[in-house]
Amino acid sequence: MLKKILAMLAMLYAAATFAAVDVNKATAAELDGIKGIGPAISSKIVDERKKGNFKDWSDFIERVKGVGEGNAAKFSAEGLTVNGAGFKGAAAAPAAKKDDKPAAKSEEKKADAKPAAAAPAAAAPAAKEEKPDPKADAKAKKEAEKKAKAEEKQKKADEAKAKKEADKKAKEDKKAATAEAAKPAASAAKK
Numbered sequence: 038m039l040k041k042i043l044a045m046l047a048m049l050y051a052a053a054t055f056a057a058v059d060v061n062k063a064t065a066a067e068l069d070g071i072k073g074i075g076p077a078i079s080s081k082i083v084d085e086r087k088k089g090n091f092k093d094w095s096d097f098i099e100r101v102k103g104v105g106e107g108n109a110a111k112f113s114a115e116g117l118t119v120n121g122a123g124f125k126g127a128a129a130a131p132a133a134k135k136d137d138k139p140a141a142k143s144e145e146k147k148a149d150a151k152p153a154a155a156a157p158a159a160a161a162p163a164a165k166e167e168k169p170d171p172k173a174d175a176k177a178k179k180e181a182e183k184k185a186k187a188e189e190k191q192k193k194a195d196e197a198k199a200k201k202e203a204d205k206k207a208k209e210d211k212k213a214a215t216a217e218a219a220k221p222a223a224s225a226a227k228k
Contacts, residue, residue, distance in 0.1 A: 057118045060097060061090040072115045078103060094124050 058067050060082060068079035081101050091097040097119050098109050106124075113124035 057116050057121070057123075059118050059121060061086060061120060068117075071112055071117050073108065073111050074117075091119050093122070094119050 058071060060068070065076075065079045065083050068074050068082055069076060074082075078101070081103065085091075085100045088100075091100065094109055094113075098104055098106060104112075109124045
């Protein structure tokens with residue numbers, strides 16, 4: 038009996054953990070709890086929601102800048118819903134490329150026709166998401182190096198500018214000192 042109760046509690050806890058978060062009702066903190074949504078995207082979602090609730094996933098993707106079909110599929114796999122519905126293209130989106138958009142739409146229609154078949158495939162994006170993306174890591178590393186170089190270049194430019202200004206000030210001070218030294222000599226020559 039105790040084992041059954043503990044099993045039920047574990048199942049309830051698991052169900053609560055994977056509870057869906059509706060984009061039209063969630064707070065910014067709840068949106069941040071979805072893997073892949075950070076403060077920037079959650080604030081964009083909340084700002085767009087002030088203009089009116091999202092009707093469906095296509096409305097959501099269209100209105101929130103920075104969210105495409107790929108991100109929508111990931112967010113849906115993590116538990117995000119729009120009006121209680123998951124993203125229908127969740128199985129097709131990770132495999133789709135920029136030039137394969139018509140194929141992705143036909144797969145989306147197949148997913149609509151067979152919702153039971155699409156459910157197991159929805160787990161695939163979540164499994165892929167856990168693996169590090171070497172292209173994204175390389176891009177982030179390259180951007181970090183580019184930023185570091187730009188900062189170094191700016192630092193050198195600032196140092197050169199400061200040195201130039203110091204040299205200019207030193208020349209002006211020397212010129213002023215020479216002029217001051219020349220005044221007593223000029224006044225002595227007049228006498």
